[in-house]
């Protein structure tokens with residue numbers, strides 16, 4: 001780090017160094033943090049806009065509070081890059097989100113300043129309250145501060161925590177970082193309705209007329225006028241207090257301060273100093289701008305929310321290859337086509353219209369599009385309600401975020417056999433976002449739910465057909481899971497085709513081993529089969545298509561011909577597709593097959609590129625080939641004997 005470019009930052013290694021500065025120097029520190037952040041992220045990629053909006057907050061919080069003794073709990077963690085820069089990690093920022101490097105979110109094992117791990121939204125107030133209660137039980141006296149975005153305030157968990165905090169009356173500060181952008185949407189990112197309430201009322205003509213009527217009246221009352229004006233001023237304050245979000249928070253027993261300009265670091269310091277020692281739950285409402293201080297990110301907050309490496313001057317991505325289309329895009333466009341044919345179909349997202357591809361529906365048929373906020377559980381119950389009225393909701397949620405809605409899937413949807421289509425993008429390993437975001441569990445958590453059908457397409461054509469099939473299916477809930485990223489480029493047929501539920505597809509004939517694969521593991525397994533074939537091992541490769549119900553007829557046929565199966569999935573092997581195969585074989589009384597279940601281990605996989613992680617997990621073609629080969633060496637039976645002889 002250059003001492004001339006970063007005069008202050010070069011000597012700030014931990015917050016203690018920051019606290020030695022004069023408050024008037026903090027603005028310059030903020031400028032340097034911002035510059036450094038843009039420098040780093042332009043090279044590494046990662047989350048940009050949210051961090052830029054939270055620079056002054058991070059500086060002021062670490063300046064006023066005695067961290068790490070006092071505890072800062074950041075929600076989500078995507079806005080915490082400035083916090084990382086100030087807490088001993090600036091020299092490693094160039095490694096962020098890379099294999100072996102810093103995490104893009106918060107991680108307790110990474111730093112004592114990361115008080116609570118995160119990646120998913122709306123958890124900070126609950127965690128902070130737990131920490132405050134533990135503090136009091138242990139007779140300690142540190143401060144606890146939760147920093148939460150307005151987007152995260154669309155998640156019900158935040159209100160559950162505030163309600164509980166109001167009852168427990170613990171000393172706890174919540175900083176509401178309100179940039180009026182909660183949805184990752186290039187069209188309508190404003191989803192926190194309480195914010196509208198606040199601004200609407202202050203510009204409401206009735207409220208303003210009442211104000212001026214009272215004022216005009218008092219002007220006519222000579223001697224009494226001044227006194228009444230004073231009373232009127234009090235009244236106005238009262239009215240404001242009643243009609244601002246203060247009302248909501250105060251009803252929950254939080255003392256409300258704000259709104260405060262979140263980019264005025266001196267003002268923030270002043271405010272934090274004032275409230276620091278107050279008793280009970282406090283809410284400080286801070287107004288910020290996403291992307292603050294970097295023109296491209298201010299202008300295009302959604303595009304520059306999370307980025308690949310980019311040109312600092314233009315803000316444009318520096319990846320120059322022409323991208324193949326993504327599964328997200330294929331799904332988004334197919335849904336629009338289907339919605340045009342079937343008026344009952346609607347699309348639902350939980351604050352991720354761009355990420356899930358529902359943005360196409362929002363652009364083309366907005367009345368069929370619903371962004372419910374960061375509220376996955378609500379999304380599922382909301383969809384279930386619509387389904388009772390004969391609509392066909394397509395709920396598009398990332399695999400990792402749908403974990404939030406498990407009981408809603410069970411209780412509100414599956415028990416009632418409601419026809420809701422679940423579309424799980426980012427299934428499998430997602431790469432740089434790491435363990436909080438990998439979609440490693442969906443096959444396990446969906447498979448155990450009665451009435452559920454689960455599909456995984458091998459390519460983009462099959463994704464379209466599966467969506468069509470899911471919408472035509474009337475038997476209850478049905479899910480499609482597919483990976484992050486580019487499609488195979490197989491080209492797509494214009495018409496949709498209905499697939500037979502529970503029927504697999506044989507892609508390659510073989511006699512030595514059957515590789516049963518799901519989703520994006522099918523293509524890798526086909527390549528593995530070619531590698532095996534070069535060594536004289538002939539693998540039969542099956543595209544399973546359905547993880548539930550499984551194609552049991554096919555399993556029986558395979559078992560009659562081949563003695564060794566390898567199942568391949570990018571889901572945890574516990575409770576996933578391989579487990580399904582084992583269970584179904586047992587149920588069918590088939591015991592003459594040796595099965596190798598290959599997938600993700602029962603551990604949280606760290607971050608890295610998808611290619612790196614697949615390689616490490618042996619889910620790339622070479623890995624699948626190696627796993628199959630070494631499995632065959634240990635298997636007894638005809639195919640193994642065949643292999644051993646060769």
Ligand SMILES: Cc1ncc(C[n+]2csc(CCOP(=O)(O)OP(=O)(O)O)c2C)c(N)n1
Nearest residue numbers: 050119120121149150151152181182351401
């Ligand atoms: C449970 C969950 N759903 C969705 C997301 C994806 N996500 C990451 S940041 C974000 C927006 C958060 O809004 P806010 O807290 O206001 O932060 P901002 O990005 O506006 O600074 C969303 C929806 C998530 N992290 N967690």
